[in-house]
Amino acid sequence: MKPEFTALGGTLAIDFVNTVQWHGGTVHDVLMSPTDLNEWLQFMVDHEQLTSAQYRSVTIVPMTSDDLALLKSFRTVGRDYLSGGLAEGDFVEHLHRAAEDTPLILRLDRTHGGYARVAMPVDGGSRGLVTLLAADWMRLFAEGIVSRIKACANARCLAYFVDVSGRRKWCSMADCGNRIKNARYHQRRQGI
Numbered sequence: 001m002k003p004e005f006t007a008l009g010g011t012l013a014i015d016f017v018n019t020v021q022w023h024g025g026t027v028h029d030v031l032m033s034p035t036d037l038n039e040w041l042q043f044m045v046d047h048e049q050l051t052s053a054q055y056r057s058v059t060i061v062p063m064t065s066d067d068l069a070l071l072k073s074f075r076t077v078g079r080d081y082l083s084g085g086l087a088e089g090d091f092v093e094h095l096h097r098a099a100e101d102t103p104l105i106l107r108l109d110r111t112h113g114g115y116a117r118v119a120m121p122v123d124g125g126s127r128g129l130v131t132l133l134a135a136d137w138m139r140l141f142a143e144g145i146v147s148r149i150k151a152c153a154n155a156r157c158l159a160y161f162v163d164v165s166g167r168r169k170w171c172s173m174a175d176c177g178n179r180i181k182n183a184r185y186h187q188r189r190q191g192i
């Protein structure tokens with residue numbers, strides 16, 4: 001079965017980290033081509049992690065394989081930080097450098113109930129997207145959410161999520177939660 005995009009991270013930055021997945025016993029990168037990236041960006045719009053205006057701004061120039069490489073290196077740095085391989089100060093410095101490259105412009109977009117504040121990158125393409133990702137990471141730090149990011153309790157799973165309740169262990173019950181519970185059940189039955 002082909003791995004699918006997930007929105008279980010609950011924020012743009014974490015959902016992007018989760019574009020590398022453990023699936024069917026192997027590691028899959030769901031962003032293998034610029035087309036995959038465009039589809040993922042649309043998926044983020046569908047899950048309200050990007051506005052339509054941000055999507056249009058980022059995709060105003062066609063993504064290339066160079067764009068994909070830049071984004072993947074940003075993703076790797078984020079995963080290194082979350083897995084403990086990169087110090088917090090170094091990661092924060094990396095976010096600063098990434099955000100300096102393409103500034104954001106704040107604007108108000110009409111919503112049903114009033115206005116939403118929307119940050120638009122001055123450049124499109126991967127540089128604009130990296131800035132949006134860096135800005136979301138900064139929000140996670142500023143709002144104290146970073147300390148609630150957890151890795152899935154399935155040791156082989158690569159997913160991260162924001163643990164809002166303080167009790168969540170799995171990326172999803174349907175995937176890892178049930179799989180681990182079933183494995184334990186079979187082990188007990190076999191007397192392992």
Ligand SMILES: [Zn+2]
Nearest residue numbers: 152157171176
């Ligand atoms: Zn999992």
